[in-house]
Structures are given as structure tokens and as C-alpha cells.
Amino acid sequence: MQSSQTASGTVKKALSVLDQVASFERPVRLNELVEVSPYPKGTLYRMLQTLRSEGMLTYDETKQAYSLGIRLVRLAHTAWTQSSLAPTARPILDALSKSIGETIHLAQLDNAQVLYVDKRNAQRPVEMFSQAGKVGPAYCTGVGKAMLAFLPETELQQVLEQQSYHRFTPHTLGSVQELRDELSNIRTRGYAYDREEHEPGIICIAMPILTRTKRVMGAISVTSTTSRTSLDQLEALAPKMHQAADAIAETAVHWRFPVEQKTKEKMEG
Amino acid sequence: MQSSQTASGTVKKALSVLDQVASFERPVRLNELVEVSPYPKGTLYRMLQTLRSEGMLTYDETKQAYSLGIRLVRLAHTAWTQSSLAPTARPILDALSKSIGETIHLAQLDNAQVLYVDKRNAQRPVEMFSQAGKVGPAYCTGVGKAMLAFLPETELQQVLEQQSYHRFTPHTLGSVQELRDELSNIRTRGYAYDREEHEPGIICIAMPILTRTKRVMGAISVTSTTSRTSLDQLEALAPKMHQAADAIAETAVHWRFPVEQKTKEKMEG
DNA sequence: CCTAATTGTTTCAAATAGTGAAATGATAGT
DNA sequence: ACTATCATTTCACTATTTGAAACAATTAGG
Numbered sequence A, B: 001m002q003s004s005q006t007a008s009g010t011v012k013k014a015l016s017v018l019d020q021v022a023s024f025e026r027p028v029r030l031n032e033l034v035e036v037s038p039y040p041k042g043t044l045y046r047m048l049q050t051l052r053s054e055g056m057l058t059y060d061e062t063k064q065a066y067s068l069g070i071r072l073v074r075l076a077h078t079a080w081t082q083s084s085l086a087p088t089a090r091p092i093l094d095a096l097s098k099s100i101g102e103t104i105h106l107a108q109l110d111n112a113q114v115l116y117v118d119k120r121n122a123q124r125p126v127e128m129f130s131q132a133g134k135v136g137p138a139y140c141t142g143v144g145k146a147m148l149a150f151l152p153e154t155e156l157q158q159v160l161e162q163q164s165y166h167r168f169t170p171h172t173l174g175s176v177q178e179l180r181d182e183l184s185n186i187r188t189r190g191y192a193y194d195r196e197e198h199e200p201g202i203i204c205i206a207m208p209i210l211t212r213t214k215r216v217m218g219a220i221s222v223t224s225t226t227s228r229t230s231l232d233q234l235e236a237l238a239p240k241m242h243q244a245a246d247a248i249a250e251t252a253v254h255w256r257f258p259v260e261q262k263t264k265e266k267m268e269g
Numbered sequence C: 001c002c003t004a005a006t007t008g009t010t011t012c013a014a015a016t017a018g019t020g021a022a023a024t025g026a027t028a029g030t
Numbered sequence D: 001a002c003t004a005t006c007a008t009t010t011c012a013c014t015a016t017t018t019g020a021a022a023c024a025a026t027t028a029g030g
Helices: A008-025 A032-037 A041-053 A072-084 A086-099 A141-149 A151-163 A178-187 A232-236 A240-256 B010-024 B030-036 B041-053 B071-083 B084-098 B142-149 B153-162 B177-188 B231-235 B236-256
Strands: A056-062 A065-068 A103-110 A113-121 A136-137 A192-195 A202-210 A215-227 B057-060 B065-067 B105-111 B113-120 B134-137 B192-195 B203-209 B216-225
Touching: A008 A032, A008 A041, A008 A065, A008 B010, A008 B041, A008 B071, A032 A041, A041 A056, A041 A065, A041 B010, A065 B071, A072 A086, A072 A178, A072 B010, A072 B065, A072 B071, A072 B105, A072 B113, A086 A215, A086 A240, A086 B105, A103 A141, A103 B236, A113 A141, A113 B071, A113 B153, A141 A151, A141 A178, A141 A192, A141 A202, A151 A178, A151 B231, A178 A192, A192 A215, A192 A232, A202 A232, A202 A240, A202 B041, A215 A232, A215 A240, A232 B030, B010 B065, B041 B057, B041 B065, B071 B084, B071 B142, B084 B113, B084 B134, B084 B216, B105 B142, B142 B153, B142 B177, B142 B192, B142 B203, B142 B216, B153 B177, B153 B236, B177 B192, B192 B216, B192 B231, B203 B236, B216 B231, B216 B236
Parallel strands: none
Antiparallel strands: A056 A065, A103 A113, A103 A215, A113 A136, A192 A202, A202 A215, B057 B065, B105 B113, B105 B216, B113 B134, B192 B203, B203 B216
């Protein structure tokens, strides 16, 4: 599962070290890293120093431990603004949230995983990276299935192979075949459900965000609990969600492909 | 103020390219990059390929343009969780927000700039561009000045030199001497004001977050507009903010220096 | 206070990965 | 079809990275 074994290039290597540090989800010491890293101590040490001096890692002197640095947060803000649907979708999500009043997620596919890029909580206001930035499995979440269903076969094939199937609940789809059947249903229905497939008691309805040419851009979902709501009740939200999804796609296309900008004027020193 | 000129190491170089891409704040083409980059085309090209294949950049084929990739968002989520005050401060900010009802920011210093790591909106939201991950100047924002005021002289000196002083409004402090005087006042007063120094009509009161040993961890601020509130009214919030700042510092120290974890169990293949 | 053990840091010749000027493709405009 | 503009590849040259092992610093135990 490691994508970092054959790290030939230096940059690749550095990023794999970053990932390694991230995977600990707590400050980590050099020797701990050595044990799980394919690189020898000296190499790792120098790499950590470089990353640290670049602000990609922070170093806690008293504990002699490295964590991911806040320079990443800064970069991610730009990434989030540039490459995610979140900024364009924001007003639309706000409106949807107001109208529906349940927890809403906006997700995109990132490397066979679901990446949540925005969220509206039932009550609380905007939480940025608290939820945005989180990843989850594609095959057993509403947003994940909604996106998979509309992926071209070749891409779908790849993504399905990369899933590490795990039975989170009794309702989790256990085989690729089951999943494919489900995806087929989703395609005809137009949207997906999560019937407690990821977490017990949690259900959701998820609507893909598609361009006019049916390319998958992302998905939105409305989540609730079995104790509060039934799937039928959620289904009633489908039209509103469909409308929101279309609006997001529409806005995003205009935003990402604005009228040809004249870049005639070169900026000279 | 490029910090990337003397990029000797490959990693350093790669990161400077990332920054370069980020600075455009829109998808950017190779040739545009060439014009502002110290590296020749071939080198840049290969670097972009590497970064792209690593998911740090996304590439829009139709426009032949690079943007920051969503892998950054994923990494940043961990960084935000690990290295920012935001997660620990969250409940405290929530409470403060509820009690005050104005826009609240939580910021930290990142490389001589102010980095906003969390935010609570006012009930009637003030239209302002500031979100988690956003950066701003340290010398003319409330949170910035609050932190600078309690920096040790050596560090302060460095940071002051790195500011690129710009007169955003008629109230912006224009010289290092003015700023130093202001910082001195802040030190005795215990907190900082922003008197429309960054944006016209926007004022704020900012409280530093200090450890018991007076090391600067960050700052919180309450923002309002001149049309709604006066500085005197904001000043009334100082005690509450002080309390919150102390609470955050307290919690953070406990959180960042937890009791020694046993890591005895090695994970073996 | 000393010794042993652990972890962090530096060294240096060898190996490799990165460089960049210039040639080659690809594409859009006239 | 011709030209201009940009992206991509080439290749001899160079500088950076490598990693085993020595060294230093810190911690734990007696």
C-alpha cells in the first residue's frame, strides 16, 4: 500500500517523509521514523532538517519531535481556493443548508479516496480544516458512491482496485460485484444512499455534481441519523439537492473556464 | 521579498516552485512561471512534472495550467490538527463567540506573517476576507501586533526586518519606530488594537496567547466595524478575552506535553 | 558520579539525480 | 503552408544526495 517505496527523486522522497510524519498523527521522533522508513538514519535526519528549515515541519525541541508545519496550512488555503469546488459552491451550500438544516458535506475524489472539502453543520458555523481536508473511503460513503457511479469505466476500474475493502458495519458492501450493482442503481436513480454502510446509525443521501458532459466534479450529501430521519424522508430532499448540484457545476464551469483572458501585457521588471 | 533565490537543495527548490504557483492565485502556465522564476525552462518543467505526479499540483490539460493540488489540503488537515492551536482552542473560541457575538479570529505567527488558523463569524457576518489558512501582515493587524509585542528582542528584530511595510490606510503605522512605540504600549496594556490600520472601517482588539513563561503562542481577536462599535466598547471585552487566552494556553500546554506515551510495541511486518 | 545504552549528528568517497542550453515537437494564428 | 509561440526532450556536465560508520550528546541505571 505504500506509494513511497520506489521514491527515486529527491522531492518524491521528501514528500514521502512528510506523509510518514503525517501518518503518526502526533509529534514523532527521529528514531520512531527510522523504524518505519525505508531510508537510513543519516538520510532521514538530513531530510527532516531540510523540511524543518523550510517550514514544512515544526520541531518541538523539548520533546525532540517533528510535526507537520503550518506552512502547509498556508499552502492548503490556496490549494483549497484554487483546486476545490468549495469556494464556488459556498453560497449554494449556504442556501441549501439554510433550507434543509441538516449536516451537509461537499466532497471530491482524490486518488481513489473521498476528500471532504467543505461542510455545513446542522448548527455550528463554518469549520474549515476541521472537517475539510479529511478523507474517507469511496466505496462505502454516499458521496463516494455517487461519484464512482458516474466515473468512466476505465477510471472506475482503477479506483475500485485501489479500495481496501473493509466491513465497517453489517451493511457495508462486501464485494466489488455488489458495489457495481449498487453503482448501476445509482446511475439510473441519479443519486446515492448511505444505508449505515460506514457508521451504524448514520444515513445519508448524496448527489453527484456533474458537468453538462457528465464528467464527475464532486458530490454533495445530506446526513442524518436513523433515530431522527428515515431514508424516505431524506429522499424528499433529492430535488433540492439536484438543483444545488447543478448550480455548483454551472458556477464552477464558468469560474474555471472564464472568458479568454488577454494576457498580452507582459509584466516586466 | 523572495525567500527562494538561493535555493540550493532540490527540496527547497521544489517548495519555492510551489510557492511561486501559489502566488499567482490562479492556474498558471509554464511560460508565465518561467518569467518570474530564477530557473530555466527545462528545469522548471521537470519540477512541475514531479510535483504534479506527486499530487502537489493539479494540471488542467485544456488550459495547460498548474494549480496547487488537493494533496495539500489533506496534509494541511493533519498539520492544522497537529501544529496549530485551533483544535485545542476550539471549545474556548466557541464559548467566547457565543458570549460576545462578534467575529473572532485565532492567529499564529508563521515566518513573520500572521496566519489565521480559525475563525468564528458574527451573527450578522462582517464581510471580510479572512479564513483559516489565510495570511496577513503582522505589523498592521491586531493579532500581529499583539504577538510581536511579546516576542523576545532578537526574534522581533528579525521579524521587523522581514515586514514589507505598506500603507494600507491613513492609519497604518509607517515606520519601525512608530511600530516599536506601539508595541511598547501594547506590552504595558497587555493587548493590542487595530485602529483601521489594515482596512478602513475595520477595528479590532487582540489578546496575545502566552505561556506561563511568556512565550508567544498566538493571539485571538474580536473584530467589528466603526459604524457598529467603538474601540471603547471593544475594550470592555478585554477581560473575557484575557480569560479565554489563558485558557487556551493552559489547555495547549497540557495537550502538547502529555504524559509520556509508551511506544514499546514495535510494529513489525 | 560514573558507566552503559540509546538517540542524535557529522563525515566522506561513491553514486545518482538534477542542470540548462539548445534541438525538437506540437499547436495556434495568419 | 508558413511562422510564432510554447511545451517537451536530449545529453554532456555538475552538484547534490547517499549511507555506513564514526562521533557526540543525552538519558538511565547503579
